[in-house]
Amino acid sequence: MLLVRDLTIRYPGWVGRYDLAVPRGAVVALVGPSGGGKSTLLNAVAGFERVASGELAFEGRDLLPLRPAERPVAIVFQEHNLLPTLSAADNAGLALSPALRLKPADHAAIAAALARVGLAGLGKRRPAELSGGQRQRVALARALLTTRPVLLLDEPLSGLDPALRRDMVALIDGLRREKSLAVVMTTHTPEDVEGVADAVLRVENGRVAEGG
């Protein structure tokens, strides 16, 4: 279980104060207005925001003292964060070896992950040679290769056509079952996650609304 309790992030003139609980195997979708605080929450869980106060734990372990690389958390950012000089395969492979010391089995796993997101045969391309949706899927392939039990996805469906959105949602659904992941994703199109999300929660003014 990922547990967020009274987790407080302050920017000048803005405060986010979050409560959220996500069991393993569950998908929680965050919706709400632009600027409501969705990305800030994901970035704080991943360790990229300074937290003023509150609790953040996974399976009872306090995550706040841990650096991002030490946290049991994989995140796909809104802007994908691919390295422009690396091929799609190497960008995905960073999940397995940050220095890209990849074994033959790693190359096979990378090819399988790229195939899974519909990018079979495109592993040699650099990000600039891919469409926006394809770049997004490279970032998703990288997340698929991590063995971290918490998966955070910031707008993973934006820029994808409807058929691809359905494929990605099915992929996320399969993964959370297979690996018992706790998934938190943001979306502007909640209808896309109907039938997959265990909860759709609204984030507004830096708060996660009750219910959903």
Ligand SMILES: Nc1ncnc2c1ncn2[C@@H]1O[C@H](COP(=O)(O)OP(=O)(O)OP(=O)(O)O)[C@@H](O)[C@H]1O
């Ligand atoms: N580094 C920062 N410094 C100061 N203010 C920030 C910073 N990052 C975000 N904010 C502000 O914090 C609030 C929440 O932003 P956030 O990016 O979390 O919203 P969001 O719900 O993800 O929006 P969107 O749907 O547009 O991505 C906004 O008012 C934003 O302007």
